[in-house]
Amino acid sequence: MSIELxxxxxxxxxxxxxxxxxxxxxxxxxxYDRHAAFQRDVGQQLLNELPQxxxxxxxxxxxxxxxxxxxxxxxxGAEVICADLSQHMLEHARQRCGSAGVEYCHCDAExxxxxxxxxxxxxxxxxxxxxxxxxxxxxxxxxxxxxxxKGYFSxxxxxxxxxxxxxxxEVDSARHVNRFISGNTVKIALAQAGCTQYQIxxxxxxxxxxxAMHLMKDLKGIGATHIDERTNRLISHRMLAQVEVAYQKxxxxxxxxxxxxxxxxxxxxx
Numbered sequence: 389m390s391i392e393l394x395x396x397x398x399x400x401x402x403x404x405x406x407x408x409x410x411x412x413x414x415x416x417x418x419x420y421d422r423h424a425a426f427q428r429d430v431g432q433q434l435l436n437e438l439p440q441x442x443x444x445x446x447x448x449x450x451x452x453x454x455x456x457x458x459x460x461x462x463x464x465g466a467e468v469i470c471a472d473l474s475q476h477m478l479e480h481a482r483q484r485c486g487s488a489g490v491e492y493c494h495c496d497a498e499x500x501x502x503x504x505x506x507x508x509x510x511x512x513x514x515x516x517x518x519x520x521x522x523x524x525x526x527x528x529x530x531x532x533x534x535x536x537x538k539g540y541f542s543x544x545x546x547x548x549x550x551x552x553x554x555x556x557x558e559v560d561s562a563r564h565v566n567r568f569i570s571g572n573t574v575k576i577a578l579a580q581a582g583c584t585q586y587q588i589x590x591x592x593x594x595x596x597x598x599x600a601m602h603l604m605k606d607l608k609g610i611g612a613t614h615i616d617e618r619t620n621r622l623i624s625h626r627m628l629a630q631v632e633v634a635y636q637k638x639x640x641x642x643x644x645x646x647x648x649x650x651x652x653x654x655x656x657x658x
Contacts, residue, residue, distance in 0.1 A: 402496055406473060409518050409614045413453075414476035416611030420454050423609030426595055430651055431457045431513040433591070434542045437655065438509060442466035445508040448532065450497055450541075451515020455481025461511060462489055469507065471495050473518070474611075498524040502532045510539035514651075517544045517568060518614075526581035530656060539656035545590060546570045547650040555600060555634040559627050566615055574652050585657035593651060596644040600635040601628065603647050 443465030449458040452470040471493040519525040529539040556564040
């Protein structure tokens with residue numbers, strides 16, 4: 389693959405917040421695939437938008453994780469660049485995808501080490517919500533796309549994990565669930581990034597769990613444990629038990645507990 393890097397991957401100046409995010413996902417790399425049913429559902433819906441025949445195309449999988457979708461993209465004939473903030477995730481992607489037609493890039497979505505107009509498609513599923521500036525990340529996606537290229541992304545939106553947030557609110561005043569941006573904010577970010585041709589759609593997903601603890605174990609299992617604005621207060625077994633009780637008000641007739649996600653799907657046309 390003849391993709392030229394123009395900067396050193398993952399600048400030493402990367403923020404401490406991103407260091408913590410990378411560490412959380414790196415720690416979960418081994419367990420990620422066992423807990424990522426929702427991530428696979430969203431990624432599959434996004435993947436369905438890409439052409440089935442990608443022979444002769446270069447595709448950047450931005451926030452590739454363990455390479456689950458990178459491998460499917462490669463099987464469609466594409467040359468794939470697996471990019472992730474976590475080196476450990478990239479190592480798992482390498483184990484899954486191998487080296488034939490695949491490059492690996494340890495980098496920040498807000499500072500892609502690729503030349504302008506160098507990839508045909510960008511695929512980024514549930515990664516951009518971890519960026520400090522969605523505008524910068526979208527601008528980078530637009531920059532690396534070839535003329536007539538397309539960028540496909542999914543991002544968690546406001547209203548995600550609302551049940552967990554409300555259950556925790558009955559226990560203490562600390563933030564235990566990250567804030568998610570609205571679909572309108574995504575539109576504004578696209579405009580500020582210079583994306584004049586785009587489409588976005590908002591979809592709801594609902595998963596069902598036997599307990600709140602099961603949901604929180606899934607979140608921990610995929611590495612989604614970095615919470616902005618979290619205090620240093622320790623979480624006790626008593627607090628977790630209180631969350632479990634508070635969550636019961638959302639139970640259905642079978643006693644199962646919902647976890648709602650709002651997902652914004654977007655397509656950028658270069």
